[in-house]
Amino acid sequence: EAGVTQFPSHSVIEKGQTVTLRCDPISGHDNLYWYRRVMGKEIKFLLHFVKESKQDESGMPNNRFLAERTGGTYSTLKVQPAELEDSGVYFCASSHPGLIYEQYFGPGTRLTVT
């Protein structure tokens, strides 16, 4: 069974540009999460989808971040316009409806804003 996949693995963009990160959860996992780790700090929650609905978006830093999960499958996280402080590693995780407390993480997307 394929794990959580994320694309791209790395992205380098200039301040003011737009970037879209994609996450494909494990098949059958209704719950999908986005997290972010800024260099040297803790991994912080951004938001949580249940199928296509946003269950909790309390961690989204500001309105430059937009997450979608159309059709309840893959999810995208768009940053527009990107700022220097958005640099970090963005992780996606998913969990099965029968094992909701076990989140399986992808390898992350390293975003560098210059």
Place this chain on the structure above:
Amino acid sequence: AQKVTQAQTEISVVEKEDVTLDCVYETRDTTYYLFWYKQPPSGELVFLIRRNSFDEQNEISGRYSWNFQKSTSSFNFTITASQVVDSAVYFCALSPFLTGTASKLTFGTGTRLQVTL
């Protein structure tokens, strides 16, 4: 608010030594889950263990063991006879227990473990 503290930023041991990674947490929830994840050089976070707050039994899985002490709000992780493949960043995490509802994880800052020959 929830908080997880991993005071050890980096630990270096020689292979076959035992090593304990500390985790201290804060929460106002009466029931919650505690987790440990491993992040190898490949980058993904690998789930190691989940522990319920109402189950204080220690757990052993091969060379790994976990010591949960509610009285001190700690959930420490010990690797016995460490190996080079154990080199990774280890994260402790916490989430509230909400019946039937998944919830976000609150992570510590991680402990980088370096095991050398």
